[in-house]
Amino acid sequence: MWKRIAVHYPVWFETQPLAYYRRHSASHTSTLIRSGANIANALRAIEISESYLPKAFATQLSNQARKNYAFVAISTARRMLAMSDMEAAIAQIWSGLNCSDSPEVISSLISLLKSIDSEKFLVELSNYAEQKQGNETSQSALTKLYQALEEEPSDLKTTSPTIVFDGVAFQILEKAGITRVWTNLLEEWIKNGFAKYIILLDRAGTAPHLSGIRYINFPAYGYGNTEGDREMLQQICDQFGADLFISSYYTTPISTPSVFLAHDMIPEAIGWNLNLSVWRNKHHSIRHAAIHIAVSENTAQDLVKFFPHISLESVIVAKNGVDAQIFSPASSEDISSFKKKYGIIKPYFMLVGIDDNRKNRILFFKAFSQLSNREGFEIVCTGSDSLLNPELRNYTSGSVVHILELEDEELATAYSGAVALVYPSKYEGFGLPILEAMACGCPVITCPNGSIPEVAGEAAIYVNHENADELADALGEVQKPSIRKSVIAAGLKRVKQFSWSQMANTVSSALIDATLLPLKLKDNNLIIFPDWLQPEEKIGWELQAVIKAIATHSENRSITLLVTTSNISYDDAELFLSSVTMNLLMEEDLDLSQGPEISLVSELGEIQWQALLSHIQARIILSYEDKDVIAQIRAENLTSYNLEFSL
Incomplete structure (x- = not known):
């Protein structure tokens, strides 16, 4: 329908949602998703639309559309797996493979497989493929998938959170103080186990190869293609579902949150030509960053001096170390x-x-x-x-x-x-x-x-x-x-x-905290663990009571309410909460726009939970709670409140 309208009339695309609908298991959309028909229907629409497109662009645009829907299928499969619906996830993946066998799609699917029991999933997918009639694309995609899995290093398994690290400094600077810092940090992260969260982009084979680091071959950097490089970095972040990006030397993706590590502010302090590409990139990286780290108090002060939008209190200082195994008095x-x-x-x-x-x-x-x-x-x-x-x-x-x-x-x-x-x-x-x-x-x-x-x-x-x-x-x-x-x-x-292990611990803690920024933590953070398998009426009534109690609290603007989303998709939980807050507005005339903050907690790794629990002041006890999650993350040790509480 929308395509037909667009052919004859101007169309405005509004990125902000104007209305929400509640998605439930009996809806027509849910039925289509469980069978993969939603993707199959989209693929059919792409084929029909191709004949209406200008011949010079028809094939290119249609292939891109098919690739996009393959990504949609993989993303939906992730959501289905989070809800323990293996059958729907398999149907989505198969429909996605019917759309595209591009390297980007295969890479994205491999990223999904690394986060689950891939052996079981592949058996189910093979059985499904034998029963369903595919096309040439799906058969080609399956072949490419199995070939890629055979070539994939056995230890390349994604662990949440996923942090993409650009080793560009090893290409640009070769042997320098900055590369010495990063080499030592990587070695320390291998020792303490943090390396399992890192995916290192190896620019043209220039990064040091250390056992225990996951590497992705990546094109060499060139200052003449900064925008293209950012797009490639974003594509990698999307393929691996990156929670965070950090560069060894002033590169950034487009939208994935990044962390900036300031080694010095020499060009700014000395008065070098800041119009050079390298320093423009540095300043872009500083502005793009969600969190800033500095190697000294003085560098932190200089960073804030030249970028006053950054508060000194927010800059984390992680001082360099020295390797006592190498640098010690010689005989x-x-x-x-x-x-x-x-x-x-x-x-x-x-x-x-x-x-x-x-x-x-x-x-x-x-x-x-x-x-x-x-x-x-x-x-x-x-x-x-x-x-x-x-x-x-x-x-x-x-x-x-x-x-x-x-x-x-x-x-x-x-x-x-x-x-x-x-x-x-x-x-x-x-x-x-x-x-x-x-x-x-x-x-x-x-x-x-x-x-x-x-x-x-x-x-x-x-x-x-x-x-x-x-x-x-x-x-x-x-x-x-x-x-x-x-x-x-x-x-x-x-x-x-001074020690590299101390610096590595400080930087890794900052990186983990950066992955929690979407939760919008405040001075007072409370958490609830709803059992989403309960009837909507029971969950809705209790959520409404909790949100009302917090919203009417005198300190509501300093509170973030965290809501876990086990056994429900993030989108469904978000829609459900929207309906609850809308009910409060309509029935109680309670406007939540000024506080409290309400954040959904989804797919955190163990190390993220450990960091998050240290920021939580209390748990609000519900009548219907997800006991498994509470036990798994050891939330029983948190201070507990009933609905009537005081901070």
Whole structure:
């Protein structure tokens, strides 16, 4: 009907629902869903409509429509499985496979199978297929499905929640501080079991392959196709039913909620050209994010400074760590072998990082040139493969400068053998080299800028980043045995406050809390567990009584009522609640638009329930409750209220 109208008249599509209807098991729609006829009818309508479309676009548009209805079928099958209606779910999947055998549809179906007992489901689907007459598309789709399942890694099983992680930093940045952070977080999540919730998008095979991580091959990123990349990311999120997205470096999907981890605000603080694509993407990621994390208090403050719509209280601080298995004092034998390998003969000062204005290397070279005993020292520079700037060479006459590219193990040995790490940076988002040097028993000379004091504390020698004379004095002081011993001891004590496991726990907790944002939790959160298998009249009366009691409470604007939806679909529960609130408006003149918040709880994993229960103040006892869910999530331990309660 609507297609016929659209052919002859202008049509307006209103995205907001104008009216609700109650869906029940005896309705005509429910009967069509249980048989899969709803999808079959849509497929027939697509075939009829194709002849009315412009020939240049008819095939393309019709194929896209078939694919869309295949997705609808898979989504409906999920809902049927949540209601324990296997027969209806099978009928939906079979009808969906009659629509499309596209790779996206097969991938979406595989995602569904990972969340259930797939072996039983596939047996039922095969039996159903033998009884029903399919078409060429469905037979092709089945073949592709089985082939894809054979190629799928055996451990690639989705666990709720599903978090898509874009490993784009490993492609763009290769070896950098940011990739070091993410590698350590992934390794910690493998150890503590959180990795089972992560799906890592491996950009062109550049991500580190770690046992225990689920990988999806993904195209390389290019700044010239940002919009297309966002669409592809959203498609992946949709296919895997992602609850959350997090990027290692400034990418975002279109609509899936995301988390932003701020490593620094260097471009904003230093005054770089923010019109470059990379920084525009960063700012888009910040604005798109539902939750913000920062690696230091200083970075959190800078984030809020440049994006004042973010409150400082909402930013979660998760400080970087140090790997004590790698970064620890090396033996004298290892240090001697390292120096021999690279031809280092004399004691040496160490510099880390690229040669740019922010790292402020020139201050060291100016100070070094002032040392009366400078010819007794060499200089080791790491983190940059370029030759020493001619301007800097003017300050090193008579001394050897080694420019080395070192892996972590050798970097730790280099720290251990150095007279000091000199790190005169003008700004840092964290300052990871400082922490690593301290862990190796290396004295640190640095500047009290940015987040550096948070990292180094009282365990470093501080100088002004503009004062070469002051740094020259520090280079002399650190040669004194008593000063060295004191600074080294303070550094080794300081690093014990930082660990990757602690950061991993903080970030993972933030990610889980982010998956609960749709519940709109407030200061006071109450929960009820309706038994939806009871007659509608009983459930409706009790829900109306609970909502009325909360809505008339003096603190109603600070309350969220959580309603579980076991053994009922989310859509049906939403429609049912809409009718209850409408009855309250009509019968009691009770407008709920100002509070309380009412949120449906659906398909949470165990780790999400654990996080959610910590935010719930009490459970309201109902006459007809879902005892199984209450026992499963151990909600018996919550404070319990009857309908008359006070917060």
